[in-house]
Amino acid sequence: MFNADAFINETIESLKQEIQGNAIIACSGGVDSTVAAVLVSRAIGDRLLTIYVNNGFMRKGEDEEVQKMLTDLNVNFQIIDASEEFYKALQGVLDPEKKRKIIGEKFIRIFERSAKEFNAEYLVQGTIAPDWIESGDGVRDTIKSHHNVGGLPQDMKLKIVEPMYDLYKDEVREVARALNIKVSERQPFPGPALAIRVIGEANRENAAIVRDACAIVEEELEKASLEGKMVRPWQYFAVLLPCQSVGVQGDNRAYGKTIAIRAVESIDGMSAAYSRIPYEVLDKISMRITREMKQNINRVVYDITNKPPATIEWE
């Protein structure tokens, strides 16, 4: 049986031994990186610099929320707006694996820059077991290179510290609760952020579309679960498909893009079943997306595939 308090104490003690100098961590505001930041910060204090990189693919309101959370957690942090750099690097890139690799590498270059300025020798990462199992370590073939593992360039100079390497998602959430991190009840969010929820080129315009659609999906599912119409799914979001289709707006023919809604039940993300969302809730989401986003979207579909054979994210 996993004991979160024992894990925290043992990890802090071993981090004190392991990290002999300054360290840096990128915190996305997600449960994994936040737990890693707080654990290491408890071990080495201000010798850890936590950076929050705005990669241009964060969710609505996320920048402000993360800034507030890091202030409240009393960790030493810095905010870096690198959105232009990411959009430029992803220009014309359609292949999901290439996107993940580019994003991972860009992150690392930004860390390296910040690390140099901070004289850091260590890079802390919130890697957890499902990340490396699915990134191909010989146990299973590569399915996706999760950006915190597979994207690492060969010439990485920093020493990697991964305090939660063997933990599964539910255990990380337990640790978060034990550390009083509010983030523990948030749904999981992938490292490459909304870039892997844009199928096709992840540019500024597409990021804005999927950001708005994700916000609507989140708002409606959270509202429906608060009203007792359903249980909040484990993970729920929107995906922007490059597929255009014919529609009708007023008396005119429209030719817009497609949003796929994805909502799944899972324990640790390793396998998942699609959520049986009530039709009235799906209806509300579809109506809002096609009304509020009618410039771009004229079709909404619901993904009814389990994992396996699909994965949770589309890329």
Ligand code: XMP
């Ligand atoms: P998949 O799509 O592989 O996702 O079924 C399983 C869980 O992992 C999240 N995910 C990621 N998390 N870095 C992360 O930290 C990544 O690169 C990444 N890709 C997917 C996904 O949202 C789901 O919860």
